[in-house]
Amino acid sequence: xxxxxxxxxxxxxxxxxxxxxxxxxxxxxxxxxxxxxxxxxxxxxxxxxxxxxxxxxxxxxxxxxxxxxxxxxxxxxxxxxxxxxxxxxxxxxxxxxxxxxxxxxxxxxxxxxxxxxxxxxxxxxxxxxxxxxxxxxxxxxxxxxxxxxxxxxxxxxxxxxxxxxxxxxxxxxxxxxxxxxxxxxxxxxxxxxxxxxxxxxx
Amino acid sequence: xxxxxxxxxxxxxxxxxxxxxxxxxxxxxxxxxxxxxxxxxxxxxxxxxxxxxxxxxxxxxxxxxxxxxxxxxxxxxxxxxxxxxxxxxxxxxxxxxxxxxxxxxxxxxxxxxxxxxxxxxxxxxxxxxxxxxxxxxxxxxxxxxxxxxxxxxxxxxxxxxxxxxxxxxxxxxxxxxxxxxxxxxxxxxxxxxxxxxxxxxxxxxxxxxxxxxxxxxxxxxxxxxxxxxxxxxxxxxxxxxxxxxxxxxxxxxxxxxxxxxxxxxxxxxxxxxxxxxxxxxxxxxxxxxxxxxxxxxxxxxxxxxxxxxxxxxxxxxxxxxxxxxxxxxxxxxxxxxxxxxxxxxxxxxxxxxxxxxxxxxxxxxxxxxxxxxxxxxxxxxxxxxxxxxxxxxxxxxxxxxxxxxxxxxxxxxxxxxxxxxxxxxxxxxxxxxxxxxxxxxxxxxxxxxxxxxxxxxxxxxxxxxxxxxxxxxxxxxxxxxxxxxxxxxxxxxxxxxxxxxxxxxxxxxxxxxxxxxxxxxxxxxxxxxxxxxxxxxxxxxxxxxxxxxxxxxxxxxxxxxxxxxxxxxxxxxxxxxxxxxxxxxxxxxxxxxxxxxxxxxxxxxxxxxxxxxxxxxxxxxxxxxxxxxxxxxxxxxxxxxxxxxxxxxxxxxxxxxxxxxxxxxxxxxxxxxxxxxxxxxxxxxxxxxxxxxxxxxxxxxxxxxxxxxxxxxxxxxxxxx
Numbered sequence: 001x002x003x004x005x006x007x008x009x010x011x012x013x014x015x016x017x018x019x020x021x022x023x024x025x026x027x028x029x030x031x032x033x034x035x036x037x038x039x040x041x042x043x044x045x046x047x048x049x050x051x052x053x054x055x056x057x058x059x060x061x062x063x064x065x066x067x068x069x070x071x072x073x074x075x076x077x078x079x080x081x082x083x084x085x086x087x088x089x090x091x092x093x094x095x096x097x098x099x100x101x102x103x104x105x106x107x108x109x110x111x112x113x114x115x116x117x118x119x120x121x122x123x124x125x126x127x128x129x130x131x132x133x134x135x136x137x138x139x140x141x142x143x144x145x146x147x148x149x150x151x152x153x154x155x156x157x158x159x160x161x162x163x164x165x166x167x168x169x170x171x172x173x174x175x176x177x178x179x180x181x182x183x184x185x186x187x188x189x190x191x192x193x194x195x196x197x198x199x200x201x202x
Numbered sequence: 203x204x205x206x207x208x209x210x211x212x213x214x215x216x217x218x219x220x221x222x223x224x225x226x227x228x229x230x231x232x233x234x235x236x237x238x239x240x241x242x243x244x245x246x247x248x249x250x251x252x253x254x255x256x257x258x259x260x261x262x263x264x265x266x267x268x269x270x271x272x273x274x275x276x277x278x279x280x281x282x283x284x285x286x287x288x289x290x291x292x293x294x295x296x297x298x299x300x301x302x303x304x305x306x307x308x309x310x311x312x313x314x315x316x317x318x319x320x321x322x323x324x325x326x327x328x329x330x331x332x333x334x335x336x337x338x339x340x341x342x343x344x345x346x347x348x349x350x351x352x353x354x355x356x357x358x359x360x361x362x363x364x365x366x367x368x369x370x371x372x373x374x375x376x377x378x379x380x381x382x383x384x385x386x387x388x389x390x391x392x393x394x395x396x397x398x399x400x401x402x403x404x405x406x407x408x409x410x411x412x413x414x415x416x417x418x419x420x421x422x423x424x425x426x427x428x429x430x431x432x433x434x435x436x437x438x439x440x441x442x443x444x445x446x447x448x449x450x451x452x453x454x455x456x457x458x459x460x461x462x463x464x465x466x467x468x469x470x471x472x473x474x475x476x477x478x479x480x481x482x483x484x485x486x487x488x489x490x491x492x493x494x495x496x497x498x499x500x501x502x503x504x505x506x507x508x509x510x511x512x513x514x515x516x517x518x519x520x521x522x523x524x525x526x527x528x529x530x531x532x533x534x535x536x537x538x539x540x541x542x543x544x545x546x547x548x549x550x551x552x553x554x555x556x557x558x559x560x561x562x563x564x565x566x567x568x569x570x571x572x573x574x575x576x577x578x579x580x581x582x583x584x585x586x587x588x589x590x591x592x593x594x595x596x597x598x599x600x601x602x603x604x605x606x607x608x609x610x611x612x613x614x615x616x617x618x619x620x621x622x623x624x625x626x627x628x629x630x631x632x633x634x635x636x637x638x639x640x641x642x643x644x645x646x647x648x649x650x651x652x653x654x655x656x657x658x659x660x661x662x663x664x665x666x667x668x669x670x671x672x673x674x675x676x677x678x679x680x681x682x683x684x685x686x687x688x689x690x691x692x693x694x695x696x697x698x699x700x701x702x703x704x705x706x707x708x709x710x711x712x713x714x715x716x717x718x719x720x721x722x723x724x725x726x727x728x729x730x731x732x733x734x735x736x737x738x739x740x741x742x743x744x745x746x747x748x749x750x751x752x753x754x755x756x757x758x759x760x761x762x763x764x765x766x767x768x769x770x771x772x773x774x775x776x777x778x779x780x781x782x783x784x785x786x787x788x789x790x791x792x793x794x795x796x797x798x799x800x801x802x803x804x805x806x807x808x809x810x811x812x813x814x815x816x817x818x819x820x821x822x823x824x825x826x827x828x829x830x831x832x833x834x835x836x837x838x839x840x841x842x843x844x845x846x847x848x849x850x851x852x853x854x855x856x857x858x859x860x861x862x863x864x865x866x867x868x869x870x871x872x873x874x875x876x877x878x879x880x881x882x883x884x885x886x887x888x889x890x891x892x893x894x895x896x897x898x899x900x901x902x903x904x905x906x907x908x909x910x911x912x913x914x915x916x917x918x919x920x921x922x923x
Binding site: 038133136148160162191193194199 | 315353454736
């Protein structure tokens with residue numbers, strides 16, 4: 001009996017690590033997805049093959065997201081990406097993202113208010129987030145033209161909810177974009193994301 | 203909501219009243235209590251004997267959460283932020299780290315956090331300065347915490363409290379005691395190791411106080427390593443707990459030593475573990491920049507390994523610099539003296555033949571570098587295979603030591619003129635030059651490395667500790683640079699004519715000098731025999747000495763000029779038979795059990811063990827550990843001088859320091875592991891643990907001085923409470 005439990009536990013562990021291994025990893029192909037954006041248009045990652053793409057997990061209610069939007073830091077990062085011909089997809093994950101039309105409209109007005117300029121604002125009811133292993137808002141990814149993940153992690157190097165910390169921090173997304181555009185490898189390809197939990201339906 | 207707030211106000215008011223009854227002054231305007239939307243938090247003091255100079259007092263922030271709201275542990279898990287405390291205390295008062303009580307796992311969909319619900323106290327030890335003479339103490343605190351349910355709110359509070367210095371402050375004793383009982387401790391006599399196996403940490407924990415029944419919960423202290431939500435596989439085999447902890451697919455760190463908490467049913471406070479990770483971490487995912495053309499290739503070349511901050515927080519370039527300096531310093535160590543004398547000899551020979559000198563210098567450098575890299579590669583391969591080894595490992599093998607003794611005997615006999623080799627040995631005179639002198643030089647480089655490894659020169663301890671935890675290519679680079687540093691002085695003399703001219707001219711004196719050089723070789727043999735004696739015992743030592751005599755006889759039979767072929771054959775046969783007989787007799791002796799540790803643990807010193815350290819510290823005594831080995835010259839020198847100093851031993855006695863000696867002459871995985879925890883891989887290492895965990899262990903330098911040890915003793919704080 002004891003042996004059986006042990007075997008079951010080990011199997012569970014193996015299974016879990018197997019599932020984990022199937023999650024997005026830097027250096028591996030980015031999970032493909034097709035979804036709708038807040039304008040009701042279909043968005044697919046494949047359609048941006050040949051360009052660098054930033055994925056940003058967003059939730060307007062989260063203080064860490066507010067830190068980077070109220071200070072203008074995230075919109076400035078989006079402009080920096082656009083100037084370098086990098087596509088920017090903001091992803092809003094929640095249990096009712098695609099079911100409740102209010103989600104899209106409130107996201108749209110919030111984006112306008114914050115002067116944010118993502119290429120598209122993707123609605124996700126959890127599948128995309130799970131595939132990417134997105135844990136926090138914000139959680140940032142950079143996908144290269146070949147569809148491979150070259151950066152995953154935090155927006156910057158100071159994990160806090162205080163906007164005053166932005167000035168003294170390294171913006172990992174800008175750093176990664178600048179490095180790949182200069183033909184270099186990303187010097188910090190994986191960092192520890194910080195923020196609120198992504199709001200998966202539990 | 204409003205009722206709750208007023209309830210808190212009422213509670214706060216009644217608390218203030220009770221404080222008054224305890225004859226304490228009322229708090230200042232800021233006060234000890236802060237009530238925010240979702241928590242009520244209070245600054246507490248615990249000093250049952252009053253606030254006395256030189257003693258420890260405890261402060262703490264008690265956080266009372268609304269139902270279902272939580273704040274975070276030092277590692278918050280998948281999201282969140284740890285609570286931070288910034289103290290404002292009078293000059294001289296030093297606040298330690300938060301003594302975090304054991305957290306709970308807080309699952310949330312596919313994510314998991316580590317944190318606290320309901321009530322928690324975050325205690326902090328504070329050292330009262332020896333010169334404190336105030337009648338009261340004013341305590342200020344700025345705390346920040348993130349409190350979450352479905353949504354998160356960053357909250358902060360400023361607290362202020364003035365307490366009398368003389369009176370006992372024990373009103374919250376029960377809460378502080380209960381929190382201490384719910385704080386994880388290091389299990390006595392337990393040790394753990396980990397290996398990375400296909401996307402998981404395979405952890406083995408040995409010597410846990412009791413076989414845990416039920417499910418073990420694993421909490422990682424290190425941020426950015428494991429998959430917090432994944433279930434850890436677990437198995438209990440013959441007193442060893444085996445865990446399989448899945449790694450995060452987006453792992454960003456590669457710690458050399460993992461810190462973790464194990465919580466089992468019936469042991470809710472849990473155990474803290476330091477788990478050295480054996481062998482290298484796989485490189486973190488990184489990707490080469492995509493080609494500028496938008497060619498959507500699906501496969502790209504694997505990118506170089508990414509850099510990770512090593513455990514010792516020494517950057518890679520700094521490690522390289524230390525390795526170079528350490529290598530150069532190796533030349534000053536007594537172990538390499540015999541080989542160096544030969545090197546100087548060959549430099550003198552080539553003094554006026556620049557081309558040969560340069561080629562020889564380069565060949566020697568190549569020999570040194572290649573040998574270091576080969577040795578390090580072997581070590582890494584063995585460690586990856588799970589062997590608990592450290593630098594100097596080859597000298598832990600009696601066979602290797604015996605082989606080295608035989609080699610030095612041969613070199614000595616050759617120098618003394620007993621026989622001449624075809625030239626495979628360094629130092630052959632120009633008249634009997636080897637067919638390929640460069641092979642000589644390269645071999646003498648290899649020899650220098652073989653004998654230098656027991657002398658961990660100053661600076662090298664940290665660099666080697668880092669090296670063995672780095673990914674293999676970097677580790678090998680560090681060892682290569684070490685070799686470069688060691689060879690640098692000779693290369694310089696060979697390459698720079700001005701330096702070369704400082705050497706004496708070659709001449710007839712060299713014949714005498716050559717014979718003179720035989721004596722340091724034989725002295726080295728004596729040392730190696732002593733090491734062997736320490737490792738195996740007096741029988742093996744005598745056996746190997748007999749083999750060396752037989753070897754000398756065999757050399758003589760080869761080297762003696764004889765007339766006829768038949769005599770030569772007889773001579774050679776006699777030599778071979780005698781040598782074979784001696785080896786045959788001595789062989790089993792090398793497998794003998796080691797001499798007991800009693801010889802090592804003489805006088806004031808007791809043999810080291812994890813239990814001995816645990817017992818001493820449980821009794822509130824500081825501990826000084828001497829990590830040593832018979833084959834380590836630096837260790838022996840320090841042991842006979844500094845650690846034998848009468849005044850120093852008196853100081854140890856006065857402070858009740860328990861003296862332990864960890865003898866690494868033969869392989870001992872427990873000691874290897876302890877060294878790894880200290881970020882080292884070789885001996886000597888000297889470490890002084892305070893009586894408690896309020897301060898980190900002090901690791902002293904390899905170039906030990908009495909003053910240094912006394913200064914470290916002076917920094918020990920007395921036990922708290």
